[in-house]
Amino acid sequence: MRKLCDLYGVSASGYYAWKCRPESVRDQHDQVLKAAIRTAHQGLRRAYGTPRLHSYLRQQGLACSVRRVNRLMREMGIKASTTGLYAWRPGQHDFYNRERLHSALGYQSPAEYEKLCA
Numbered sequence: 194m195r196k197l198c199d200l201y202g203v204s205a206s207g208y209y210a211w212k213c214r215p216e217s218v219r220d221q222h223d224q225v226l227k228a229a230i231r232t233a234h235q236g237l238r239r240a241y242g243t244p245r246l247h248s249y250l251r252q253q254g255l256a257c258s259v260r261r262v263n264r265l266m267r268e269m270g271i272k273a274s275t276t277g278l279y280a281w282r283p284g285q286h287d288f289y290n291r292e293r294l295h296s297a298l299g300y301q302s303p304a305e306y307e308k309l310c311a
Contacts, residue, residue: 226257227265234271242273
């Protein structure tokens, strides 16, 4: 351990004092927020990003800032996702079928119109 302390330029007593030190209040609060973010993110269909998740956490009574929520989400690898939010409805794409729309409205292409006029 002495060689590692010399390599990083710290004293051995400083290292052991740091190792035995209890977790800071900020780190403890971060752990509470991480758990709340994870459960809220799963419960909200993974669709909420930082701003909406921040306001949700504030409504739940947790003190946090947008930047803190953003940092914690980045650390946990959580991102808002729109995948899977919208269901695919078979047959709906037929509504936008151009040939069906044009034939129903009696539409003629310019080439067809020229053939009729000639």
